[in-house]
Amino acid sequence: MKSFWEIDEEGYYTLKKITAEEVAKAEKKLGVTLPDTYKKLIFQQNGGYIVHNAFPTTHSNSWAEDHIQFNHLLGIAEDEGIMDSAYLIKEWELPEGLVLING
Structure with a gap:
């Protein structure tokens, strides 16, 4: 199976491991x-x-088109x-109620 994640455990967007309680x-x-x-992916690597x-x-x-x-x-x-997300939505003047997964 191909990997979703680039091998870069110390990358800018990689956060510390997360638990199910923290996700909840x-x-x-x-x-x-x-x-x-999404949850399956972040349990493998948190971003x-x-x-x-x-x-x-x-x-x-x-x-692109x-x-x-x-x-x-x-x-x-x-x-x-x-x-x-809330901070970025306000800064970028996006509709409220979004969860940004990439920015």
Whole structure:
């Protein structure tokens, strides 16, 4: 099976290992239930650079007409990773209620 994560355990986006209790606390604070696929990935590695840097899309965007840039996945830590979503949503003037997994 191919790896999702780039081998770089000390990377900028790689946070300390996380427990199920910490994930539950984050979900409660964010007011969401995180997708099982996301949780499976962050239990393997709590955020970091990923092997692929782009994924196909049917919507054109400022980066390309047929794909989006996605080179890292944000993990979970106090005031880091997806827990920084509220601050970034306000700064970037995005709709409220989002959980940012890449930025």
